Amino acid sequence: MKKTAAISNKIKTIGLLFVILMSSVIATTIYLNAKNEKDALIINIAGKQRMLTQKISKNVFYLYHNNQHSFSELDNATQEFIYNLNSLKDGNHLIKIEPAPTTAISNQISKVEILWSSFYKNIEDIKKLLQNRNGKNEKTLKILVDTVYATNNNLLNEVDKIVSLYTTYSERKTTFIKYFQYLFALIIINLIIYSYFQLKSMEENAKKFIELSNKIKEGKLNEPIDLIHFEAEKEIVEATNTLNCFINKINAAMAYSDNASKKLEDLTNEFDEILDELSESRDLSSQLYKSEDMVIESQENLLNFTHKLEELKKELNSLSKNCKTKESIV
Numbered sequence: 001m002k003k004t005a006a007i008s009n010k011i012k013t014i015g016l017l018f019v020i021l022m023s024s025v026i027a028t029t030i031y032l033n034a035k036n037e038k039d040a041l042i043i044n045i046a047g048k049q050r051m052l053t054q055k056i057s058k059n060v061f062y063l064y065h066n067n068q069h070s071f072s073e074l075d076n077a078t079q080e081f082i083y084n085l086n087s088l089k090d091g092n093h094l095i096k097i098e099p100a101p102t103t104a105i106s107n108q109i110s111k112v113e114i115l116w117s118s119f120y121k122n123i124e125d126i127k128k129l130l131q132n133r134n135g136k137n138e139k140t141l142k143i144l145v146d147t148v149y150a151t152n153n154n155l156l157n158e159v160d161k162i163v164s165l166y167t168t169y170s171e172r173k174t175t176f177i178k179y180f181q182y183l184f185a186l187i188i189i190n191l192i193i194y195s196y197f198q199l200k201s202m203e204e205n206a207k208k209f210i211e212l213s214n215k216i217k218e219g220k221l222n223e224p225i226d227l228i229h230f231e232a233e234k235e236i237v238e239a240t241n242t243l244n245c246f247i248n249k250i251n252a253a254m255a256y257s258d259n260a261s262k263k264l265e266d267l268t269n270e271f272d273e274i275l276d277e278l279s280e281s282r283d284l285s286s287q288l289y290k291s292e293d294m295v296i297e298s299q300e301n302l303l304n305f306t307h308k309l310e311e312l313k314k315e316l317n318s319l320s321k322n323c324k325t326k327e328s329i330v
Helices: 007-066 072-090 103-131 138-218 234-280 284-329
Strands: none
Touching: 007 072, 007 103, 007 138, 072 103, 103 138
């Protein structure tokens, strides 16, 4: 009989697979949510850079046309732009931002840095000229302001590219993780189907074993009783083997009983023949001698039958004890 895996091992394997898959789905979902939050923060910072370039340019124009010397708002905007640009390039542990994740993003940030260094130098020069504004430096000041106006749009477009690259990267990563989630979901569905058929198979095997056990209990099987043979889980196979052992002992006891009955029947027939011969024979003495020999032989046969019956009794007693022991264990 071919033995399949144990029921406990099947259940443990299916349960372990469910735990692993569900843990993977939960971990992936948590990771995806955390990354989405970080990506949203990075995209927000990159988008804020566009606003800062506009703010810096407007402050430069305002200071130029109103002859103001208060640079606090302009300084704050420039310092914030530099801080954000460094955070995007090298990462920031304070706000838990990782460095540029791809080469394309890193190259684009470097390109913005080059444009910003020239843009920032012009702003610093404008601030110096505004502090000492006079007719001599007015032409130079106007040229610098016009340069800031001209380069502002270029800087703004390059910053927009950083935002687009980060947005594309985030979308691709989200799509990739979602594909993993779909894969896990498909595996879980297949595992559910597999579990259903496995549990159904175990249920059918258990029902079949119970039906065969009930037939033996109710005496509905052949005599001698047929052994049970069918493929099932390890626990059911072990129970079947125990039941087959029980059946073998019953068949052995039945064989002893049949043999003893046959011998007794033969002995009875021999006595009947002797009595018939005695009643019909004229030579009584010869028949008596003959009957004496038959009686001696019959006594020997009876001793043999008695011995067999004692063995049958021992076998039945042993069978009864085994049954009681198994019932107490169950």
